[in-house]
Amino acid sequence: VSLKENAPAAAHFALADWGTTHLRVWLTDETGHVLGVDESANGMGALKPEQFAGVLEATLNRMGARSDVPVMICGMAGARQGWREAPYADCPIALTELPARAIGFGSHGRAVAIMPGVARRDLARPDVMRGEETQLLGLAIGFGLANGIACMPGTHSKWVRVADGRIADFATAMTGELYAMLTQHSILRHATAASDGGRKPVSGSDPVFLAHVSHALDESGGLARLFSVRAGSLLNGARAEDGRAALSGLLIGAELRGLATLIGARPGPIMIVGSGSLASLYQAALQMAGFQPEICRGEDAVRAGLLAAARLHFTRETTAAKRAAP
Amino acid sequence: VSLKENAPAAAHFALADWGTTHLRVWLTDETGHVLGVDESANGMGALKPEQFAGVLEATLNRMGARSDVPVMICGMAGARQGWREAPYADCPIALTELPARAIGFGSHGRAVAIMPGVARRDLARPDVMRGEETQLLGLAIGFGLANGIACMPGTHSKWVRVADGRIADFATAMTGELYAMLTQHSILRHATAASDGGRKPVSGSDPVFLAHVSHALDESGGLARLFSVRAGSLLNGARAEDGRAALSGLLIGAELRGLATLIGARPGPIMIVGSGSLASLYQAALQMAGFQPEICRGEDAVRAGLLAAARLHFTRETTAAKRAAP
Numbered sequence: 001v002s003l004k005e006n007a008p009a010a011a012h013f014a015l016a017d018w019g020t021t022h023l024r025v026w027l028t029d030e031t032g033h034v035l036g037v038d039e040s041a042n043g044m045g046a047l048k049p050e051q052f053a054g055v056l057e058a059t060l061n062r063m064g065a066r067s068d069v070p071v072m073i074c075g076m077a078g079a080r081q082g083w084r085e086a087p088y089a090d091c092p093i094a095l096t097e098l099p100a101r102a103i104g105f106g107s108h109g110r111a112v113a114i115m116p117g118v119a120r121r122d123l124a125r126p127d128v129m130r131g132e133e134t135q136l137l138g139l140a141i142g143f144g145l146a147n148g149i150a151c152m153p154g155t156h157s158k159w160v161r162v163a164d165g166r167i168a169d170f171a172t173a174m175t176g177e178l179y180a181m182l183t184q185h186s187i188l189r190h191a192t193a194a195s196d197g198g199r200k201p202v203s204g205s206d207p208v209f210l211a212h213v214s215h216a217l218d219e220s221g222g223l224a225r226l227f228s229v230r231a232g233s234l235l236n237g238a239r240a241e242d243g244r245a246a247l248s249g250l251l252i253g254a255e256l257r258g259l260a261t262l263i264g265a266r267p268g269p270i271m272i273v274g275s276g277s278l279a280s281l282y283q284a285a286l287q288m289a290g291f292q293p294e295i296c297r298g299e300d301a302v303r304a305g306l307l308a309a310a311r312l313h314f315t316r317e318t319t320a321a322k323r324a325a326p
Numbered sequence: 327v328s329l330k331e332n333a334p335a336a337a338h339f340a341l342a343d344w345g346t347t348h349l350r351v352w353l354t355d356e357t358g359h360v361l362g363v364d365e366s367a368n369g370m371g372a373l374k375p376e377q378f379a380g381v382l383e384a385t386l387n388r389m390g391a392r393s394d395v396p397v398m399i400c401g402m403a404g405a406r407q408g409w410r411e412a413p414y415a416d417c418p419i420a421l422t423e424l425p426a427r428a429i430g431f432g433s434h435g436r437a438v439a440i441m442p443g444v445a446r447r448d449l450a451r452p453d454v455m456r457g458e459e460t461q462l463l464g465l466a467i468g469f470g471l472a473n474g475i476a477c478m479p480g481t482h483s484k485w486v487r488v489a490d491g492r493i494a495d496f497a498t499a500m501t502g503e504l505y506a507m508l509t510q511h512s513i514l515r516h517a518t519a520a521s522d523g524g525r526k527p528v529s530g531s532d533p534v535f536l537a538h539v540s541h542a543l544d545e546s547g548g549l550a551r552l553f554s555v556r557a558g559s560l561l562n563g564a565r566a567e568d569g570r571a572a573l574s575g576l577l578i579g580a581e582l583r584g585l586a587t588l589i590g591a592r593p594g595p596i597m598i599v600g601s602g603s604l605a606s607l608y609q610a611a612l613q614m615a616g617f618q619p620e621i622c623r624g625e626d627a628v629r630a631g632l633l634a635a636a637r638l639h640f641t642r643e644t645t646a647a648k649r650a651a652p
Contacts, residue, residue: 224584
């Protein structure tokens with residue numbers, strides 16, 4: 001899908017969110033105004049390393065970008081199995097330092113840079129992120145989150161403590177993947193299967209969801225309660241819709257409880273990066289835990305982060321090049 | 327596999343542990359001395375309801391049991407999708423009351439009874455067991471556990487608080503199934519895959535296992551640490567063997583922590599019902615949590631329970647029949 005607006009030829013930056021399953025490219029002017037967008041399924045998972053350059057150039061040509069527009073990329077394209085490995089920066093790190101760590105190179109004659117991921121090099125709890133660091137830069141520069149907690153729900157939810165514009169600490173919870181596995185492969189699949197064909201997403205106002213968030217928040221036994229979803233179906237004939245709400249509540253509640261140390265008692269602002277029903281579930285769960293989170297769309301956060309990164313990285317490069325000139 | 331000893335014709339009871347994947351039958355004399363054993367893969371999962379009677383009779387004939395030997399059965403044969411449904415008894419319940427709740431019927435001219443499961447009918451945390459109740463009866467009568475905690479690890483671990491010979495409370499943890507799913511289907515599969523072909527079981531003395539039990543016991547963040555198994559492989563090149571030990575430690579540690587309320591601070595004796603490496607992992611984890619568990623083989627517990635159940639059920643029946651006789 002390519003959306004061309006009136007002046008792609010005036011584009012100053014190309015910004016690319018290049019994940020495992022998707023590629024999204026924006027053309028913007030110098031101020032970040034969007035001149036064109038292109039989305040495709042050309043994610044890292046579908047490409048060999050030698051295919052990235054061609055896919056990017058074809059996309060930019062389709063969008064009408066001039067051949068000298070530089071490209072800032074974040075996400076799995078920078079993983080070891082991606083286009084070029086952009087090594088992890090070590091946490092803690094200032095968000096505005098990250099663009100300087102982006103790896104720059106030329107491709108089809110244009111300047112390309114890939115943002116680094118961030119690593120928590122702790123032997124007791126190592127962790128990594130790749131892509132979220134750019135959203136965090138966007139939250140800090142575009143949405144005022146220089147101190148607080150970013151809650152980034154998904155297959156692997158990231159929770160990040162930001163302090164004075166730095167990634168102070170972060171943790172990954174495999175909540176989305178656990179939910180998918182438990183509903184597809186475990187004994188809970190019967191109690192959570194969609195018998196009605198469609199799968200209505202769980203709602204953050206569902207009393208079954210809220211009750212199970214509460215159960216998991218009240219005790220450290222979130223894991224020990226999972227089987228109650230099966231037993232509730234056996235003993236009480238609980239509906240699959242309620243099974244999904246219960247499972248979702250238990251997992252998200254256990255996630256919150258497990259992250260109590262990272263979040264802290266007075267975390268400052270909490271920003272959920274996401275949209276739709278998943279964001280509303282985390283909003284409801286965080287409210288139940290006594291917080292007042294705000295929501296920022298993931299797409300908005302990553303675009304703001306890529307724009308900030310492009311400005312910092314390419315401006316510095318240009319300045320350096322000018323200085324180096326005789 | 328059928329093991330005939332010298333006097334199957336003198337058998338007084340047939341005792342059958344009939345689970346989802348296996349059928350194990352013992353012939354014993356009146357005192358419980360084993361006269362023969364037969365094990366097969368004729369579990370509930372492989373049989374239609376109308377096949378159970380024939381499979382049992384063929385097994386008993388193969389073992390040389392007389393046609394008047396009564397049979398006490400426990401396990402999934404009593405589930406709704408098994409041979410005949412033996413309805414759940416409600417928790418709390420005295421263990422010695424359970425045999426009276428067994429459903430009795432005739433099959434090929436012999437008396438057969440199937441032990442009931444036990445249900446925890448609590449809307450906030452419903453739970454069920456089927457088969458473990460018979461092991462608990464065996465622990466109480468044959469191994470002196472009338473007060474304390476039974477830890478029954480497996481695909482779905484059961485933890486049971488026994489007080490004055492009653493099932494006072496219990497909970498199911500899906501730890502074994504979570505471990506299997508995470509090592510087979512999740513992003514952790516790479517970090518836990520056996521590259522050497524064989525899968526050496528995790529050992530309870532493995533320092534990586536113990537460190538991760540400790541992490542999970544020290545905080546409620548067991549779930550929030552799962553991803554560290556992946557990150558440890560990415561960042562530190564952790565071996566798959568260590569990945570399995572870490573995952574096993576995190577899950578068992580989180581299980582223990584999640585069951586803190588059920589176990590209590592002064593639980594009395596703790597008996598692990600199991601054998602081999604799994605029992606040794608739970609033993610090590612419980613020791614780390616400050617307890618001194620003992621171990622009883624699951625096979626010994628279920629046989630002792632079936633024997634006690636057969637005595638209580640069939641003797642009562644015989645007595646009742648004699649009383650009813652003119």
